[in-house]
């Protein structure tokens with residue numbers, strides 16, 4: 001896929017759409033399109049987090065492995081969502097498994113490439129980190145609501 | 157003026173009882189006269205010896221010969237209600253309360269957000285909205301449940317998915333679950349509605365409603381187009397005893413459906 005096509009796709013994607021054109025141009029230099037089939041594993045907990053993924057179409061599930069237990073599904077993600085923040089933080093290893101539930105189209109971003117560009121351009125870095133801070137904020141809210149078990153009978 | 161009618165129950169007979177989930181059942185009742193109501197209204201159901209509880213009407217407004225209630229067993233009265241068998245009798249007072257704003261939906265997108273047992277008071281609204289789809293904009297129903305096994309009206313929900321946008325999500329599930337997992341607010345998408353005109357109807361645990369309102373406000377949905385159904389303990393259900401007081405309101409009479417503009421200051425405040 002041509003770089004300008006990637007740029008256009010990023011521009012229209014929920015996650016990137018409010019970034020300045022210059023940022024999108026730089027980011028598209030680290031991006032490529034990938035497809036994954038239902039049932040395939042996108043990432044394994046503990047493996048190198050060289051990339052992160054932005055979902056264009058399809059559905060994936062984030063799971064946590066626990067010894068002597070079945071994998072624990074945590075959340076599903078779909079169009080507009082992001083899989084992976086470990087590319088930002090040393091030692092750059094995935095914290096969860098990510099499995100495709102449906103055939104999915106993703107934008108794969110090369111974490112090392114983007115980290116390098118963010119180090120060289122702190123304004124870009126600030127905007128990218130702000131985007132990921134928002135993803136983390138939303139995941140934290142979601143996780144606390146799920147942990148509160150809000151639909152259970154009340155204990156007055 | 158309050159007549160004595162609202163305080164005197166009519167005797168209803170159980171025609172059918174259907175298990176929805178492990179702790180929730182749907183009762184179909186017959187009343188001596190057709191039972192007319194509006195979506196969002198509730199009845200007081202009375203079991204001799206156990207007492208009375210407020211329960212929303214979950215049936216179809218066009219079918220007044222069958223009175224439908226979906227009941228989650230949580231205490232004395234609800235335990236008595238779900239133990240009823242076909243042919244048993246119970247007391248019914250109602251219908252009470254301010255309904256969902258079905259009079260303002262024409263020409264507008266409608267977003268229904270339900271959590272847990274909160275789908276029960278919304279079901280009549282969904283059925284009525286579905287029946288008048290030609291007169292409204294887009295209809296979207298979003299439902300959050302504890303787990304796949306805790307989803308109400310599961311089979312009917314599949315039919316809704318064929319007719320309009322209907323999405324469900326659960327908080328926990330086994331790996332075999334292929335559906336959505338995560339909080340209900342994640343399913344709110346401006347792709348489905350015009351935030352400047354949509355009418356939102358929300359019912360569920362207050363904390364879930366708080367998060368849903370936050371998401372809608374962030375998208376630009378104004379407070380007076382967000383409608384909520386509130387729950388408070390009820391006694392008379394007729395605006396007499398003050399048991400259900402909520403700030404300046406009595407939930408039984410001024411609610412249970414409020415627009416968020418009315419209750420914003422009270423919402424999320426403990427014990428008002």
Ligand SMILES: Cc1cc2nc3c(=O)[nH]c(=O)nc-3n(C[C@H](O)[C@H](O)[C@H](O)COP(=O)(O)OP(=O)(O)OC[C@H]3O[C@@H](n4cnc5c(N)ncnc54)[C@H](O)[C@@H]3O)c2cc1C
Nearest residue numbers: 153154156209210211212227228230231232233234387388
């Ligand atoms: C307007 C209105 C509409 C309602 N509609 C429905 C409905 O359609 N279906 C339905 O099942 N209930 C509904 N309720 C809730 C129902 O009235 C209460 O659950 C009622 O308290 C049950 O009486 P009980 O004697 O069985 O339990 P109680 O003895 O009153 O309560 C027993 C235990 O259950 C907990 N509890 C009470 N209410 C709830 C609740 N809503 N959710 C979780 N835990 C609770 C209490 O904290 C207590 O620990 C509605 C309430 C209102 C005000």
Ligand code: FES
Nearest residue numbers: 391393397398408
């Ligand atoms: S229950 Fe008596 S005033 Fe509302």
